[in-house]
Amino acid sequence: MRLRLTPRDTSYFDLFAAQAEHLVTGAGLLGELLGAHRAQRKAVVQRMSEAEHAADEATHSIMRRLNQTFVTPFDRDDIYDLASRLDDCMDLMDEAADLVVLYKVDALPARVSDQVAVLQRAAELTAAAMPRLRSMDSLSEYWIEVNRLENQADKTYRKLVAQLFDEVTDPIELLKLKEIVEKLEDAADAFERVANTVETIALKES
Amino acid sequence: MRLRLTPRDTSYFDLFAAQAEHLVTGAGLLGELLGAHRAQRKAVVQRMSEAEHAADEATHSIMRRLNQTFVTPFDRDDIYDLASRLDDCMDLMDEAADLVVLYKVDALPARVSDQVAVLQRAAELTAAAMPRLRSMDSLSEYWIEVNRLENQADKTYRKLVAQLFDEVTDPIELLKLKEIVEKLEDAADAFERVANTVETIALKES
Amino acid sequence: MRLRLTPRDTSYFDLFAAQAEHLVTGAGLLGELLGAHRAQRKAVVQRMSEAEHAADEATHSIMRRLNQTFVTPFDRDDIYDLASRLDDCMDLMDEAADLVVLYKVDALPARVSDQVAVLQRAAELTAAAMPRLRSMDSLSEYWIEVNRLENQADKTYRKLVAQLFDEVTDPIELLKLKEIVEKLEDAADAFERVANTVETIALKES
Numbered sequence: 001m002r003l004r005l006t007p008r009d010t011s012y013f014d015l016f017a018a019q020a021e022h023l024v025t026g027a028g029l030l031g032e033l034l035g036a037h038r039a040q041r042k043a044v045v046q047r048m049s050e051a052e053h054a055a056d057e058a059t060h061s062i063m064r065r066l067n068q069t070f071v072t073p074f075d076r077d078d079i080y081d082l083a084s085r086l087d088d089c090m091d092l093m094d095e096a097a098d099l100v101v102l103y104k105v106d107a108l109p110a111r112v113s114d115q116v117a118v119l120q121r122a123a124e125l126t127a128a129a130m131p132r133l134r135s136m137d138s139l140s141e142y143w144i145e146v147n148r149l150e151n152q153a154d155k156t157y158r159k160l161v162a163q164l165f166d167e168v169t170d171p172i173e174l175l176k177l178k179e180i181v182e183k184l185e186d187a188a189d190a191f192e193r194v195a196n197t198v199e200t201i202a203l204k205e206s
Numbered sequence: 207m208r209l210r211l212t213p214r215d216t217s218y219f220d221l222f223a224a225q226a227e228h229l230v231t232g233a234g235l236l237g238e239l240l241g242a243h244r245a246q247r248k249a250v251v252q253r254m255s256e257a258e259h260a261a262d263e264a265t266h267s268i269m270r271r272l273n274q275t276f277v278t279p280f281d282r283d284d285i286y287d288l289a290s291r292l293d294d295c296m297d298l299m300d301e302a303a304d305l306v307v308l309y310k311v312d313a314l315p316a317r318v319s320d321q322v323a324v325l326q327r328a329a330e331l332t333a334a335a336m337p338r339l340r341s342m343d344s345l346s347e348y349w350i351e352v353n354r355l356e357n358q359a360d361k362t363y364r365k366l367v368a369q370l371f372d373e374v375t376d377p378i379e380l381l382k383l384k385e386i387v388e389k390l391e392d393a394a395d396a397f398e399r400v401a402n403t404v405e406t407i408a409l410k411e412s
Numbered sequence: 413m414r415l416r417l418t419p420r421d422t423s424y425f426d427l428f429a430a431q432a433e434h435l436v437t438g439a440g441l442l443g444e445l446l447g448a449h450r451a452q453r454k455a456v457v458q459r460m461s462e463a464e465h466a467a468d469e470a471t472h473s474i475m476r477r478l479n480q481t482f483v484t485p486f487d488r489d490d491i492y493d494l495a496s497r498l499d500d501c502m503d504l505m506d507e508a509a510d511l512v513v514l515y516k517v518d519a520l521p522a523r524v525s526d527q528v529a530v531l532q533r534a535a536e537l538t539a540a541a542m543p544r545l546r547s548m549d550s551l552s553e554y555w556i557e558v559n560r561l562e563n564q565a566d567k568t569y570r571k572l573v574a575q576l577f578d579e580v581t582d583p584i585e586l587l588k589l590k591e592i593v594e595k596l597e598d599a600a601d602a603f604e605r606v607a608n609t610v611e612t613i614a615l616k617e618s
Contacts, residue, residue: 067615102574162308171377171583175590178381203273368514377583384587409479 012073013134015062019086020127022055023191026093027123030116030184033097034108045101052094059087073134078201085194086126092187093119096180103176111160115184118153122146122191129198139202146195153188157181218279219340221268225292226333228261229397232299233329236322236390239303240314251307258300265293279340284407291403292332294396299325302389309382317366321390324359328352328397335404345408352401359394363387424485425546427474431498432539434467435603438505439535442528442596445509446520457513464506471499485546490613497606498538504599505531508592515588523572527596530565534558534603541610551614558607565600569593 029048036044062083066072072079100108129142160181168174235254242250268289272278278285306314335348366387374380441460448456474495478484484491512520541554572593580586 063612064615067612068618102570103577158308165309165378165382171381172577172586174378175381175583175587176577200269200273203270206274364514371515371584371588377587380584381587406475406479409476412480 012062012065012079013131015058015065016082016086016133017127017130019055019058019062019083020123020130022051022058023086023089023093023123024120024127025051026055026090027116027120030093030097031113031120033100034113034116038106041101045097048094048097052090055087055090059083074201074205078197078204082194082197082201085190085197088190089123089126089187089194092183092190096183096187099176099180099183103180105176105180106173108180109160109163109177111156111163112181112184114156115153115160115181115188118149118156119184119187119191122149122188125149126191126194133198133201136202136205139198143195143199143202146191150188150192153185157185157188218268218271218285219337221264221271222288222292222339223333223336225261225264225268225289226329226336228257228264229292229295229299229329230326230333231257232261232296233322233326236299236303237319237326239306240319240322244312247307251303254300254303258296261293261296265289280407280411284403284410288400288403288407291396291400295329295332295393295400298389298393298396302386302393305382305386305389309386311382311386312379314386315366315369315383317362317369318387318390320362321359321366321387321394324355324362325390325393325397328355328394331355332397332400339404339407342408342411345404349401349405349408352397356394356398359391363391363394424474424477424491425543427470427477428494428498428545429539429542431467431470431474431495432535432542434463434470435498435501435505435535436532436539437463438467438502439528439532442505442509443525443532445512446525446528450518453513457509460506460509464502467499467502471495486613486617490609490616494606494609494613497602497609500602501535501538501599501606504595504602508595508599511588511592511595515592517588517592518585520592521572521575521589523568523575524593524596526568527565527572527593527600530561530568531596531599531603534561534600537561538603538606545610545613548614548617551610555607555611555614558603562600562604565597569597569600 026048029044029051033041033044033048062079066076066079066083099105125142125146129139132139132142161178164174164177164181168177232254235250235257239247239250239254268285272282272285272289305311331348331352335345338345338348367384370380370383370387374383438460441456441463445453445456445460474491478488478491478495511517537554537558541551544551544554573590576586576589576593580589
């Protein structure tokens with residue numbers, strides 16, 4: 001068990017919480033993007049890219065602190081992993097949004113909103129869990145629920161891919177939609193990896 | 207050189223051996239899948255997914271032990287890497303089998319059986335090598351042979367991709383077959399990464 | 413601050429510099445490939461694959477030394493990361509060149525030369541930076557410039573993908589070109605990851 005609650009230690013938890021808040025913003029913007037008319041999409045994607053830059057900044061401040069301090073609230077590698085994996089979630093949601101505009105996609109399959117709903121829920125659970133890293137209290141509910149959400153996302157993803165191959169006859173349109181749907185599935189996987197990292201940290205500290 | 211042969215140390219080797227045995231099962235099921243009629247495929251893929259769950263459990267018991275014990279037979283990071291990379295092999299073989307059913311593939315190119323044969327051989331070599339981690343004896347034959355197999359798999363993969371682009375005129379069918387063939391190549395790469403991890407461990411201990 | 417300038421330490425810098433020199437060769441060969449007639453491509457790709465093998469050897473000698481020595485000029489993990497990420501750059505440039513021949517691509521979009529120009533510049537900057545790891549002097553110019561180059565590469569990549577979807581009507585041709593363009597973008601990302609690793613090392617040492 002290492003020292004806790006010194007200002008330096010504390011701020012890691014604040015930084016992780018800040019990083020996770022950007023994920024809630026990003027997942028929310030994915031929802032807006034689904035509802036937006038094609039003409040409005042660019043503006044939503046622009047805000048997503050701003051959220052991605054902000055999250056990037058939060059990640060870098062964690063890395064900078066990590067590289068320049070000795071006392072850390074838990075293993076350096078775990079802090080590095082957690083920060084990197086939170087950052088992955090944002091990058092993947094940003095890339096998915098970006099593809100929708102870049103590929104000038106006409107309409108997305110209705111089930112994509114199920115994928116986005118899972119990401120929004122996972123982001124909220126992650127943001128709520130980060131402050132609890134300080135006390136390590138009741139984190140298991142979080143990672144169990146995120147793992148359950150990822151299994152649900154995986155089922156949705158598989159149905160979507162099968163549907164795309166059944167219904168989309170234009171191979172180029174199929175190529176575009178498949179890549180967007182895969183990117184959203186990668187984002188769900190990334191949230192699960194965050195949860196697994198938190199589980200690893202909690203097990204070590206317990 | 208660290209302590210060996212305490213019960214706790216031993217069980218890591220048993221757990222790695224158990225993990226690798228699931229890979230032999232998985233590679234065998236890939237062979238069955240190639241021989242199966244389309245109607246039987248779902249059942250084979252179901253058994254594959256059970257094998258994947260079992261391998262997952264084996265991986266988690268290694269991680270749990272790793273996170274809760276201090277004495278390890280070799281570097282914690284290497285134990286983590288080895289367990290993760292063994293798990294990757296299973297995941298990729300499972301995903302490949304899954305795609306065959308998900309994409310309702312009609313027939314696979316004959317050369318795919320060469321890819322699967324390499325995976326079966328690599329899985330057997332890996333399972334035979336894991337118990338030898340205890341004594342670190344004659345492991346070099348293992349990693350040299352797995353690296354040779356991966357080079358062979360790579361040549362087969364390249365021939366297959368060229369063949370697909372030459373012979374498959376339906377772009378959607380091409381998309382499906384290419385992804386399955388790539389997944390099998392990724393699995394061969396994953397076995398090589400396991401072998402490289404074992405080499406790293408052996409070099410440190412020597 | 414750790415011991416520097418012992419022969420053993422020194423040679424790590426020489427090995428990293430050697431590794432980076434292979435990247436300059438590889439990026440140069442990509443340029444040759446763009447200018448080559450289809451009949452000459454195979455020969456260029458052959459030389460690329462020789463450069464890749466040489467880079468592989470350089471990587472392995474670093475790993476071997478790392479696994480068998482105790483004194484290192486900076487953290488073992490950072491040496492491992494830097495060597496691996498330099499190796500990734502070579503692998504990705506090699507794979508990109510390989511696809512041009514494997515896919516029997518007719519003509520590449522003109523903008524691909526912009527992607528290659530960025531890789532050549534990034535390789536030169538990386539090769540020039542490696543010897544400066546010894547003194548840790550003026551490395552920030554290097555990583556800032558490589559990050560700038562990667563942003564530029566990203567913009568080019570996005571324009572290229574949009575262009576491919578707008579102009580290439582044959583989905584199979586689109587599939588081929590998209591994969592090559594993506595591989596070159598992955599190579600640019602790999603150079604940025606090398607720069608980020610150098611930044612991490614420099615921050616720790618500062």
